[in-house]
Amino acid sequence: MFEDIPVDVSPMYEGERIRAANMFVELAGPKSIGAELVQVQESVEDGKVSVIGPEISEMTQGEIYPFGLKIDIQGEKLEKELESVIERRVHELCNYVKGFMHLNQRDQIWCRISTEALEAGFKLEHLAKALSVLFKEEFPIIESIAITVLTQEAEVSEFLEMAKEQYTIRDERARELSDEDVDVFYGCLMCQSFAPSHMCVVTPDRTALCGAINWFDCRAAAKIDPEGPIFEIEKGEVLDAEKGEYVNVNAAIAEKSQGMTDRVYIHSVFGYPHTSCGCFEAVAFYIPELDRIGLVNRDFKGETPLGIPFSAMAGQCSGGKQVEGFTGLSLEYMRSPKFLKADGGYGRVIWMPKEIKESVMEFIPEELRDKIPTEEDANSIKEIRKFIREAEHPVMERIKQAKLEAAEESEEIEEIEEIKVDESEFGEPGMAPVMMAPEFAIPASGGVKIIFKNAKIYAEKVIIKKK
């Protein structure tokens, strides 16, 4: 298959690095420019290979040259959406060629050719030929392929500009990639060494809560290291698209958490929120007094409006525990269109530190941007109330509306609403938080049971007496 290519072509050369000491020339990389681009075209002259600019034999040892790799493909079933998927294989397939090193992708590539390859008579033309064969073998839907290699500054920089435009278009499309568009999610068990019952679910709309890996990273990881801690979860049946509940995700988490958790809502802090290892970049927490959600990041050192700092909150909901009203999340998730979607997204957020607010500003709906207080505006529930009233947060309108409606329905309900929305004593100075519980019951007579959900008890004084 590769008879006319003077060096070996095989998957066994993947991971080959060429030291500067053994290198003939460098292409692209940190000290030059370069790019690679796969494009679907209407008609392509199959097998055409061209080199524009100096060939290896015309290059000078130790020099660095600009490098462009333009791959045009045609096929009846080929779609534009497949370009990036096919392009992602350039790295791997280039590395099949012995004596050719290829790192990274897009306009961040870095290649080297070994002196050994030069001595064997290897040329860029051979690289292009090898790639043509390999691509058609890997992707039978490619009917014809033509490859152009560029090594001349002017041509490469022109190509680079064109390629960058394509990358931007693709990135916009990738940002739009949502949970609905894929068949596979990923589970990550990287943190199980210290949170043995925790599994992260990574979907296009939800990055891992450490913030370090997104759906694309997981796809790469599952491929690079199939025995590793990241694995595929076939999405399967959707139970609730809004909350983000899936039959197979539930099954996977039940298996990997040793039965600790068997249900999870990917996009909600209520019901069955996603569990947390302890690594999360931020926590979303429910504020019962306001029926809203607050956000706090690891770097925020002060106290949250709940009266406790990040560290205390993290302690409550880490270690793979599922605690309703709390969920760990990444900063990137706050940029997701599905960010706590089931709970109302940013419409439900009532407090967040300034640092994160600024970094996700453009993802907050415009009408809410100056209405969500930060630590500079409010530090207690009372202050939040004051701020949102003055800022005319839409929630105030809704509360008023709810009150009116309730008043019409019955007087009894109105009383309850009164307690909820009126300025209460809670959070006043001098009141100490006594306990917080996602759920607890108190004994009552008359055949009823009273259950408090997301309860917070404050007292002026706590007296503990021996009987």
Add this chain to the structure above:
Amino acid sequence: MIIAVSGKGGTGKTMVSSALINLLSKTGKDILAIDADPDSNLPEALGIDVLKTVGDVREELKKDTASGNIPSSANKWDILDYKIMESVVETPEFDLLVMGRPEGSGCYCAVNNMLRKIIETISSNYDFIVIDTEAGLEHLSRRTTQNVDVMLVVTDPSYRGILTAQRIGELAKELEINFKKLFLILNRVKIEDGKNLREKAEATGLELGGLIYEDSVVSEYDMEGRPLIELPSDAVSVKELTKIVEKILKFH
């Protein structure tokens, strides 16, 4: 072949590493030096300026990720791979990778997992890898040195130094880390103490790989801040280390 140099801080670990790198580079093979000691000065001993460490790369990536600066469809494996390659200092004789500062706060599981894999791949391209490990025993318990073929434990003649060396040997056994060979190297030995120390070394249960006498040339270089890799081949220490290298090469 992976050779790790360990021992208590200040025992001459870095001098041994740099001389080892120098001697091995004369074989004409591909050599990677890894500085895994955040407090070490291996780059200075090798006469190299390091612009970026693995630690810097790690922090950079974390920062870029948190601020959303990474293109959504780019994957971090490739980015890390590129940046690590960029941080490798390449010389005609050997390449150097500096691990640099330890982790900050937050979660490093994912990035460290990727780094381990990437450094493994890079390492597989070299004939010899010399690791200047962090002082102490942690590299053993964290199993960062478990694939090591030859472990050199460097100590000075002090009681505590020899005790630390002995512990390294014991801990390796306890953790079932099977080095092909573990050698004790006694450094900065006074001529008159030679015999006495040989006996003490024997008592540790470790095989004595070499005994390096006090070397005024080394002290001179240290004082002037000259790279130790430039030590002349007739220096007392280099002569002894040449013998040690011959012993090591037998296991290659």
